[in-house]
Amino acid sequence: KCSDPCELTPTFRENIQDILPGLPDQDDYFLLKWLRARCFDLQKSEAMIRKHVQFRKLMDAEHVQEWQAPEVIQKYMAGGTCGFDLDGSPIWYEMIGHLDAKGLLFSATKQDFIKRKFQDCERTRGTCSEQTQKLGRKIETVTIICDAEGLGLKHLWKPGIDMYGELISLLEDNYPESLKRIFIIKAPRLFPVAFNLVKHLLSEDTRKKMVVLGANWKEILHNHIDPSEIPVHYGGTRTDPDGDPKCQSMLCYGGDVPRKYFVCDQVKQQYEHSVAVNRGSSQQLEYEILSPGCVLRWQFVSEGADIGFGIYLKTKAGLRQHAGEMTEVCPTRRCNAHLVPEDGSLTCTDAGTYVLRFDNTYSYIHSKKVNYTVEILLPDKKSEEQIQHSDDRTKELKINHA
Numbered sequence: 001k002c003s004d005p006c007e008l009t010p011t012f013r014e015n016i017q018d019i020l021p022g023l024p025d026q027d028d029y030f031l032l033k034w035l036r037a038r039c040f041d042l043q044k045s046e047a048m049i050r051k052h053v054q055f056r057k058l059m060d061a062e063h064v065q066e067w068q069a070p071e072v073i074q075k076y077m078a079g080g081t082c083g084f085d086l087d088g089s090p091i092w093y094e095m096i097g098h099l100d101a102k103g104l105l106f107s108a109t110k111q112d113f114i115k116r117k118f119q120d121c122e123r124t125r126g127t128c129s130e131q132t133q134k135l136g137r138k139i140e141t142v143t144i145i146c147d148a149e150g151l152g153l154k155h156l157w158k159p160g161i162d163m164y165g166e167l168i169s170l171l172e173d174n175y176p177e178s179l180k181r182i183f184i185i186k187a188p189r190l191f192p193v194a195f196n197l198v199k200h201l202l203s204e205d206t207r208k209k210m211v212v213l214g215a216n217w218k219e220i221l222h223n224h225i226d227p228s229e230i231p232v233h234y235g236g237t238r239t240d241p242d243g244d245p246k247c248q249s250m251l252c253y254g255g256d257v258p259r260k261y262f263v264c265d266q267v268k269q270q271y272e273h274s275v276a277v278n279r280g281s282s283q284q285l286e287y288e289i290l291s292p293g294c295v296l297r298w299q300f301v302s303e304g305a306d307i308g309f310g311i312y313l314k315t316k317a318g319l320r321q322h323a324g325e326m327t328e329v330c331p332t333r334r335c336n337a338h339l340v341p342e343d344g345s346l347t348c349t350d351a352g353t354y355v356l357r358f359d360n361t362y363s364y365i366h367s368k369k370v371n372y373t374v375e376i377l378l379p380d381k382k383s384e385e386q387i388q389h390s391d392d393r394t395k396e397l398k399i400n401h402a
Contacts, residue, residue, distance in 0.1 A: 009035070015046055022053040024061070024125065029138055037176030037203075052174050059118045069116045072107040072261040076100060077116060078254030081124055082247050083229030083238060085143045088135045089180055090127045091225065092120075092142050093234075093251050096194075097150030097186070101160025103257025106264055110163065117167050121175055141180035143224065145234065149186035151194060153345040156297055156377065159267040161197050168201045181224075182210045185217040185234075187387055190347065192379035193295050199380060212383050214390025266341050269299060271371035277307065277360040278367050284320070285356040285374060289348045293379055296346045296354060300372035302337040307368050308359025309335050309342065313352050323357060332359050337370070345377075 009028050012035060013020075020026050034052075038044035060067075069077070078095035085091055104113070124142055131139040155161075171178075184191070191212070199207060213220050218235030230236025232245035240249045277283045287296060296311070310332030314321055323332070335342045348354060360368050 012042060012045060015042065016049060019050060019053045022056060023049075024056075024122075025129075029140060033140070033177040048173070048176070055174055059115060061118075061122065064115070064119050064122055067115060067119060069119070070108045070112055072104065072257060073112060073116050075252070076104060076254050076257050077113075078252055079120070080251035081120075081127065082231060082250040083225065083236075084131065085180070085225045085229070087180075088131050088137075088139050089141050089143050090124055090131065090139075091229070092124060092144045094144060094146045095251075095254055096146060096155070097148050097152075097188075098254035099155070100254060100257045101155065101163065102157055103261070105159055105163060105267055107257055107261035108263075110166070113163060113167065114170060117170055118174075121171065125175070125178075141178055143180045144182040145221070146182055146184045147186055147234075148184055148188060148191050151188050151190055153190070153295070153347065155194060156190075156197070156295060156345045157343060158297065158299060158373075159269065161194075165198050165201050168198055172201065172203055172206070177205075179206060179209055182206075183217070183221060183224075184210065184212045184383075185221075187212050187383070187390075189293070189387065190295075191387065192381070192384040193293075193377050195383050196378055196380040212386035212390065214387075269341065269373075271299065271301070272373045274369060274371045275358065276367060276369055277358050279363050279365060280361055282308075282323075282361055283358045283370075285358075285372075286314075287354050287356070287374065287376060289351050289354055289376065291351055292349055293384075294348050295377040296348060296356075296374065297344075297377055298356060298372065298374045299341060299343040300337055300358075300370050301341045302335075303369040303371070305338055305363070305366055305368060306334050306336050307338075307370055308332050308357075308362065309337075310357050310359065311346060312355040312357060313350065314355060317353060321355075323359075326355060329354070332357065334362075 009031055012031055023030070031049075034045045034049045035042075038048055068074075078098045079093060081090050081092050083091045128139045128142070221230060221235060225236070227236040228238055231238050231247040231251070233247070238247060239245055240247050246253065275283050275285075289296070300307075300309070310323070310328070311330040312321075312323060312326035313329050314326050316325075330346065346354075356374060358368075358370050360366075
């Protein structure tokens with residue numbers, strides 16, 4: 001390692017001479033990104049950039065701009081680039097609350113999503129190069145505005161979270177040191193739980209660049225971006241040429257994917273446990289929730305026939321209780337989990353012991369086997385505190401205004 005990056009670059013360049021032609025840029029600015037990403041460790045930086053070259057070959061980087069994503073991705077993969085911040089860096093909008101992950105995964109392949117994200121990244125990198133030429137100074141980073149409005153329990157669907165995690169890993173591994181900052185706006189109470197599921201994929205440097213904004217998010221954005229560069233929908237003055245305040249010629253707002261695009265009705269999953277539910281009986285799974293705000297997430301399939309499923313909250317700790325003795329949280333209903341996997345989430349508003357009950361009392365002939373995965377999702381404390389602080393600040397402003 002070396003404390004002076006300028007001394008290290010020639011050595012690094014010499015070590016990767018054989019792959020330089022496969023890189024999109026070869027100047028010192030570009031190579032320093034990989035060194036900074038691995039704290040100027042030559043060996044780790046070289047391994048990282050060599051993997052990137054292999055990834056570019058896999059994605060057919062030379063022809064990626066000519067590739068046309070499936071129609072469903074073009075219409076419903078939320079996000080896009082619009083405008084520039086005060087330093088001239090492009091702005092990427094990510095509308096996570098408008099994303100129908102289940103509908104998209106039922107309608108296209110994982111490879112399609114990865115290639116589309118790679119295409120977006122390459123286009124944004126190209127925009128940075130154009131800005132560099134236009135402004136006469138190096139533009140290397142991107143500002144991200146993450147709109148979390150509409151984020152709900154359906155977005156905690158495990159295959160969707162896993163897919164989103166893969167896309168985050170793609171960015172971290174192949175576009176190091178390319179992020180200026182991430183502004184998270186309109187974050188609901190559920191955001192800390194969702195963030196906790198993916199934050200382990202983010203580098204410490206990326207996490208430091210994330211900030212959750214409160215009710216005054218428009219004012220803060222204006223400190224970094226001229227209003228003329230922000231769509232009217234997000235508090236600026238910019239519109240499409242036809243007057244569209246959402247600038248939908250540049251930004252895709254996602255939405256629910258119509259079933260006509262579906263090519264399957266399930267995603268293959270691995271289940272951690274299995275339980276036998278005898279005929280005329282039930283099985284109870286207990287989960288201790290220590291504090292309100294945690295989320296229970298479940299997925300299960302049954303073998304052979306349907307199975308009843310309900311959720312209850314125990315009224316007496318340490319004792320087994322029948323369904324009628326507990327507080328009903330989600331009424332028991334019969335699920336065709338032998339045909340389509342069942343999944344769902346529940347925000348636990350109270351602490352206590354929650355019981356997930358598989359009910360086969362209605363069947364006097366068939367026993368059932370259920371394969372399942374149940375998780376307790378905890379909120380990220382830092383983002384939870386940021387949201388609480390924003391809420392408190394908003395209440396204070398309202399009181400002062402009154």
